[in-house]
Amino acid sequence: MSDLKRALGEAVEAAFAAIGAPPELGRVTPSDRPDLADFQSNGALAAAKRLGKNPREIATAVAERLAGDPRLSAIEIAGPGFINLKVADATLSDRANAIAADPRLGAETVATARRVIVDYGGPNVAKPMHVGHLRASIIGESIKRIYRFRGDEVVGDAHFGDWGYQMGLLIGAVMDENFAVRAVVERLNAGVHGEDLGAFDTVDLADLDRLYPQAAARGKADTDYRDRARKITAALQVKQAGYYVLWERFRAVTKVALERDFHALGVDFDLWKGESDVEHLIAPMVAELDAKGLLVDDQGARIIRVVQDGDKRELPPLLVVSSEGSAMYGTTDLATILDRQRAFGPDLVIYCVDQRQADHFEIVFRAAIQAGYAAPGQLEHIGFGTMNGTDGKPFKTREGGVLKLNDMIELTREKARERLREAGLGEDLPPAEFEEIAGKVAVAALKFADLQNFRGTSYVFDLDRFTSFEGKTGPYLLYQAVRVKSLLRRAAEEGAQAGPVNVSEPAERDLVLTLDAFDAALTEAYDKKAPNALAEHAYRLSQAFSRFYAACPIMTAAPAVRASRLTLATAALRQLERALDLLGIATPERM
């Protein structure tokens, strides 16, 4: 089932072809002038240049070909040669009925399904998630859902950062502070068996969170300290028992906290693979890269050069093995590509990671292609901008610290409770449901504030603004959905039946045209990996519904009109809930 934009586009393209103009110029778009038309085609202007004719003549010839089309109530030529199309009410009614009857609410699926991996979230061992993880989680989750809804086979992978120099730093720091742990690690390293591991249980996430920044800072300033951390890292990577068992403890305590945070955000991963899961692939991979002649010794390290003809500057090489013998960030990324190739065979891997890592991914992807682990175009980095504070600098709390994701969610949830109480909403609800609603409102506020912006640009995180819940916000969208649900409950109680749509009022026309635009928004979000296109649609749909709700009484209307409007309201609700779900936002039943 095609949307009106595409259906009319085919008709206009055929008209262009019939008068000898390139058919692709007949593309139809929603009108920029809703006061004049529903759809427009600008193709006559471009065709005029190619054919050497007057644009208005071409537009007139096209309009004459379209004149008999029963779907159009008006065809007008305006300005230098715009073709303005107005759709007949009966056609809008038919389209509304089709959308209402469609389980997919008017959205198409891709012609050929692909196997896709979305790599997002990027949590790390020992570091509680902070506001910087918000975007990676929110955008990645939405892209995963959009791809899946369009029909691709999609796997979301958290790609747990659990392997590397940071682990060596942290192991060293914990051992320096906790002598009981140190003693156990040293005995295990020495090959002692049957050791009591009770000392490890005292290490918790708060310790790791506290020690990591200190250790990272000291590693930068103190050469000896850094060398020791590197040696520990190398020993961990060959699974020396003491380090390895302590590391397992780090991983376990971190994952519990991460799962709590992701759950609160409505983010689910299909896979929780870590960098450590590909550790066993690294040695054979390095040997193979060597055999292929890709590895070069340089300054004591082993690297792959990735420079290409046409580069505007010299890209650094991929560092495969450090001078200490450690696998690096890029090494595990390369091994992960190999692992995914073997285990899943993806047509596309989407890396939803901060834009600042663009160079890193370019280097890794080039190395993977050189090694034959990936084809050009198969790996794609979808970067996003940073989230800044109101001062334009990376977000910090008033105290100057990093705001933890969990704390931010709780702050927003508290604001949601306040606003619900102020508005007198949900006061007669059981406490558990009230809490559930506050949680959904908070998540909607955070996610929509992020997703309404194009992912590539940085944006300002303003807690006051995000929690205002008025205007173009997540809670506004939930509010519209809840109003429809309330209305439909009432209709059910009164035995009011939905029936065929018969469009007449301007607000009804506008609502149907907005419903019709769902597939275009979804397709754009999919093609550009840009959920903001879908977020914009969800907002426009809410607005169109709200105007319809204000202008067109439903329950007090005559039976046939009421039936038509109930169908429209139901379709709007279902499409809105679907769009919100694709953004990762859940809707409460009431609020």
Add this chain to the structure above:
RNA sequence: GCGCCCGUAGCUCAACCGGAUAGAGCACCCGCCUUCUAAGCGGGUGGUUGCAGGUUCGAGUCCUGCCGGGCGCGCCA
């Protein structure tokens, strides 16, 4: 220094292969609750799209230069 991204209303952001009068929200002003949830709806104020050129019938969008900002540039991830 080299490279990438960005600069749109007082603020935060949109803008569909270049198209008509550059759109939303916030803030500000005016109106609308005895009728389906006012976290709502309607109306209004607010713009030389950083600057200067160029291409084009037509430029926020493409090209060049400049100004301003952010980020990245091998042994962290």
